[in-house]
Amino acid sequence: MACISPDGKPTESGSKMLRALQAGSGSPEEIANKAGLPLFRVRSGLRELTEAGLAKQKDDRYELSEDGAKLIK
């Protein structure tokens, strides 16, 4: 897991993506800009965060889930 450590805490790149999502929903391109990460990392990370239930996908946009919001509080 590149975004979530085995102990369940977000990695540095995972935290950047979650914080970008906290600022509002966005496309992978918008999140990559906000998070300052390469687009390929963000696409892969969003897949991981969605599978872990920390983000939700609606069409081509992503937003923070309740679990994701709790994790970065």
Place this chain on the structure above:
Amino acid sequence: MEEIKEQTGHMPRIGEPAPVFDAVTTHGKLKLEDFKGSWLILFSHPADFTPVCTTEFIAFSEIHPELQKRGVELLGLSVDSVSSHIAWARNVEEKTRVKIPFPIIADLNKEVSLAYGMIHPGQSKTETVRCVFIIDPNQIIRTILYYPLTTGRNMDEILRIIDALQTTDKNGVATPANWRPGDMVVVPPPNTQEMAEERLKQGYECTDWYLCKKKL
């Protein structure tokens, strides 16, 4: 024949869609589609902790900023494990102070290596040779380079090819032998006699009707 095909896998060609993959890397699980919209250099090396590969990884890391300026991502590959890749990257950084900034595929089951024809049994039945696949933002293979196990790759040439491909795409021209950015480019050859005659009046530098160059 079948045995050779089984050992080598599919041999992709220029102009074909790049074979899709879903791979474990040092930056997590990555799919080919994650790179859509960017240029991608997918390259293989024979093995971690080997001398020529180490010099190449340092060299790829050194050109990484130049590639980023051109919208190009790098993705390495060998049949070693993620743990081996991590240990090697850390060792390279410790010994040479060069950080490996790009992901490396751990292709333990050779799925990606076989899809891209990276194993050449005449060189090695177990290791990938030194391949370079330049894949465009539409995920079409635009260049394939193969180097033997004993010859390290030339980063200047890789950058030159990227510059040439991007210049071709942007301007609809070709690039002559040993072309460098700033040099004259080749105007596509005419398809009709009328176009051939008109071409000679257009102010290009022409050796003859079929070989004309211009400044960009």
